Amino acid sequence: MRDSVVEMIRATGAELGSARRLLGEAGGVAWDRLLDWLVDDYFRVVALGLENIPAQGPAVIAVNHSGAWGLDAFVLDKVLGRALDRRVRFLAAPFVFRTPILGRHARRNGALPIGPTAGVEHLNAGQLVGVYPEGIAGLEKPFTERYRLRSFSPGFAVAAIRSGAPVVPVGIVGAEEACPKLGEVPTLARLLGVPYFPVTTPFPLPSNWTITIGEPIPAPARPDGLAARRDAARALSERTRTAVQELIDRELADREHLFD
Template identity: 65%
Template structure:
């Protein structure tokens, strides 16, 4: 290959990478503006209790997971990064990062691939980590069981105990009505390689959203033995789930109607 041809290929490759990067940035900017509109105008979101999130040091933000498409993760991250000067790291299913634009956007905003440590390294660095301990089971529950929390996985509590980080309970109201799970289509789930494919509106319904942040639950003093840490984590997990469920029940009663 001649030197001039190699130069042409190198320049063309650089230009293609530049165009791809700019298209990605444009897509992320569009998604960000869409989320702003969705949160402010479509969902008419109200937020209460931001003062309960520590101004410094590690903390685990624990919320209920609901709605067929898991929009609550994006909404919660948007809300907290708006109202705080702190970055929130949310462990997300690897599926999220497979989507063009959305995956790169989530990563830039602080989402991290889900693993058993649940953001342990960020907690030890004194940062905020947000988790949905119900996992996919929170999204898969039928509409008739809306806002009935599924059992919390205790991994977040063990990380909180090890890091000496408080747990901040959060309730998210509105996602169940915005994306109600009316059924599922297993064949489409297999076709697209998804955990499940819900029967739900193609576009979120305009439900009224409330995000309420409760008072922090202090982490127990760091037990030295693994058995003691595990026992403390189980207690903290149960206390956290009870706190989130209480917030959810209270805020559902406070909301006059799901769509106003």
Template identity: 45%
Template sequence: MPDAEVVRLDDRADRRRGGEEPPADAPTRRGLAARLLAALGLDPTADSDALAAFLRGRLEGDYPVDEFGFDVELTEQVFLPLLRPLVRSWFRVELRGAENLPTDGPALLVSNHAGALPLDGMVLHSVVFDAIGRHPRMLGADLIFSTPFSADLARKTGTTLACPEDAERLLRAGELVSVFPEGFKGLGKRYADRYKLQRFGRGGFVSTAVRASVPIIPVSVVGSEEIYPLLGRLPTLARALGWPYFPLTPTFPWLGPLGMVPLPSKWVIEVGEAIATDELPPGAADDPMVVFDVTDQVRETIQQTLYALLMQRRGTFF
């Protein structure tokens, strides 16, 4: 600590011992409480009783969740504020095409998936909420819900199981839903295959969107491939652990827990124009050819946008 600061703090301590009041701008318990409130996303001008009430509600289980387990209060006041430094300062995410995000009504966001760990879903949640004030309800794979901590966090922050029934219920309720059709095939791509989209499954997300007559909005993410450059997958060890792959990166597992720190790649997220589904003929959701054509259109749109973004960026980390 600089000498000038030490003297100032010592002088303040002497004044307190002598009964002298500290200066008006000196830190106080109330000021520290305000900082804690701000860190949790609560109003820093509010009384510390607000923090006590928030924590008491957590401990007593007295807080609302929806039928899927989504905890809006926890997400907005704790999860997103903790995530924002990663999004804004570490990855320096730039959102393009925010005008294509619907401010109301149901829609399906469809994005590429990469990065060994599903950080891209959380980052997308953060930037969409900050842009339009809506929570994208992410559809997650079975593995997320078979791990205790992961399952609890996913449910509470708005993720639900990636199945047609849950997706359709959310869309019919007017929610904004996000899906990553590449699944673990996308997350587990080798670094040599970065930004080459994997197969989009069988187009189940298209059938769901068509059945609910909601627009499909393609989302292209550049930067996620470099946070954990995947060099190998160790299939034998992965099967033993029940994982789809065991990630070998330049830092993991060689550096232990430090190897889990993502590299600070520069992210660009571009939201494309909506692809309408309400003009398709009746029964289109059950027509394999229609589903294939729309799926291919969405995939090709994302792939071409990724190529364009890669051509535009100056470098991986700036």
């Protein structure tokens, strides 16, 4: 009798596990279709300069972070996944992997947890690594400061110099208007265990998006001495920040219609 009960529990557990996997797969398909619709029909995303991403060898893809919900990360991942014959391994904050839907999507697309040496191993292996050097600060800025880049964390520059990988600057325009940050609710953020919880529109607005990919910035030779390496990383980080801001400013100046 006891063996039968144990076997029944095991069988039930296996069935529940299979059901969870099926639901996860179905959710993944639905999420991909939603992103396809957002990219093609809702945001009408235009990608410029895709040829600037190296066809082989390592590179760091450095991107501005904008819009209250960080939807830009998913849109860019979808666009590059379609356009390139190689995967971009984006770095993601720890809370992303703890979130059911976001975590599943991040793992399925090869995202890497942020860490002191995150991405170096993959760059040394000749892969593409994507970063949002502003971090959450890029999403937290109010709508009145849209498209004004926050400080870049130099970690990506350290990784680029260590691996000899060039840095490819990328500017995204459209996300700030799609999800304008109007405020935030710190109490709710603490309850949910996320860095912040924004007040924004209930659903993204149908703004026109442009993704502009600039020319690669070569990483300097790795200097001797800790102080010299710090200075080199800061210089590369600031040069990249300037390049991304210039891409954004140029696209804003050329933009004819915010909404179609």
